[in-house]
Amino acid sequence: MRSRGFPQLRTLVRNIEMILVGHAAQEVATDSFVTATTVVPLPLWVELPPKIDVGLKSAKNEDLVLPARIEWSVPPVVLLRDGETVTADWRVTNMGHNLSGTVEVTSAGISESIPGELGTTPVHAFSGRDLRRKLDALVKAGQTARWLILEGFETYTRSKLEEANRIVAQELSVHNEQSIPGVLDDIALDGLLTHMLFGSADGSSTQRSSIVSRMVDKALAPDAFRTYDPARYFTLNLKSRALDEVRRTVGDPHIGPKIRRLQQQVQATNIEELVRAYNEQYPKENLGWKRAVAALSVGPAAGVMAVPLITDEELREYSGRRGSSAAA
Structure with missing residues (x-):
């Protein structure tokens, strides 16, 4: 089927x-x-x-x-x-x-x-x-x-974006202990659909620079389907990229799920404790405050407050560190 x-x-x-x-x-x-x-x-x-x-x-x-x-x-x-x-x-x-x-x-x-x-x-x-x-x-x-290829993928790409929207919402529902039906509304999903198929909605990108068009370019290589068929090539890539785009739009780092899962396990009482625990478990990823805060602050709307783990004092301290780094 x-x-x-x-x-x-x-x-x-x-x-x-x-x-x-x-x-x-x-x-x-x-x-x-x-x-x-x-x-x-x-x-x-x-x-x-x-x-x-x-x-x-x-x-x-x-x-x-x-x-x-x-x-x-x-x-x-x-x-x-x-x-x-x-x-x-x-x-x-x-x-x-x-x-x-x-x-x-x-x-x-x-x-x-x-x-x-x-x-x-x-x-x-x-x-x-x-x-x-x-x-x-x-x-x-x-x-x-x-x-025709780009237009032919419109319905399927939309379904993968909707699926990604539910996946990220489910992750955040578990983390925030509250039901979140989705992290993006239909208008935002429409914008992502246009971006994936045809490039930026503001016209600054061309057809060839769109995500799906780049997939098509790779599909032109003689060995593009050496180990799997064209349908699997596109389904796997579209599912992965749709999830990436939803995470990017709401400000969730690609390692956001890992950060939140670890927090559920260790129940860190502050950001520094979580960052230290993460880097002990994944030493090559060198997690810092910025990505940790982003992963724990992400929500379904721009105005969503940070989760209780991040106190106002810690956020001010983090902002001060960023300012000092920029000045240096």
């Missing part, structure tokens, strides 16, 4: 393929435009039964096939003149597979099918100008595919 809102896997890998083909079309040498008559986008994916452990996926589906990336010895866009043939080696080493072979690339496509391939269609041109138009169309299709 697919996770709520997760895009269809074949649609996802097809869009990744279109991005890669678009990149290759953009890089094609201009001196080929005059004489080439055919553009052959090479297939970049196969769908085969996985040869690695994929958990519940295989248990729920005996006939499960998952996409694996095809790597080529030539760029994924081949330009051919009339009657020309190009020899290309291919291999599939993702998802536990170890397949390889050699094909001839002609104006009709590749000379023999690769097991499980998701095929492509050659594009024919009748002039150099027409060829350029066809290549430009592939470039634009790749750009559109990137947007």
Whole structure:
């Protein structure tokens, strides 16, 4: 069963393929435009039964096939003149597979099918100008595919943000001994969703700098899915990053849960005692006042007061230390 809102896997890998083909079309040498008559986008994916452990996926589906990336010895866009043939080696080493072979690339496509391939269609041109138009169309299709991936993850990313909101709220409910349904409201979650998908809401970031877009960039690497399938790559990363973003927004350090758990165990009566206990248990993390105070002060709204462990006197002392450090 697919996770709520997760895009269809074949649609996802097809869009990744279109991005890669678009990149290759953009890089094609201009001196080929005059004489080439055919553009052959090479297939970049196969769908085969996985040869690695994929958990519940295989248990729920005996006939499960998952996409694996095809790597080529030539760029994924081949330009051919009339009657020309190009020899290309291919291999599939993702998802536990170890397949390889050699094909001839002609104006009709590749000379023999690769097991499980998701095929492509050659594009024919009748002039150099027409060829350029066809290549430009592939470039634009790749750009559109990137947007489609980002938009396709909107519902799923929102669900991961809502899940992260509940997780952090539950942690703080235990720590503060009071029920907290969520640490962010719907407006704040909408802002985080925009940030993760498209960059900063104020327009200072570009599409490529968004969190999900950077995931897409990493997914373009030939070995991106060597040990797990594309769905798992995105689900794991989106879940982790959504949790990071919720913590960042409310001011919770990434080690905040560990700090609060330790406080529950040792019941320190002041910050210095907690910091000392933490650094004894995790000496490499070098916890200081700043992160300890942040972890124990975090709440569901900007105006939430610090928990009773941190007294007003300790907060004033901490502020004084920060001021002294800045002056130094």
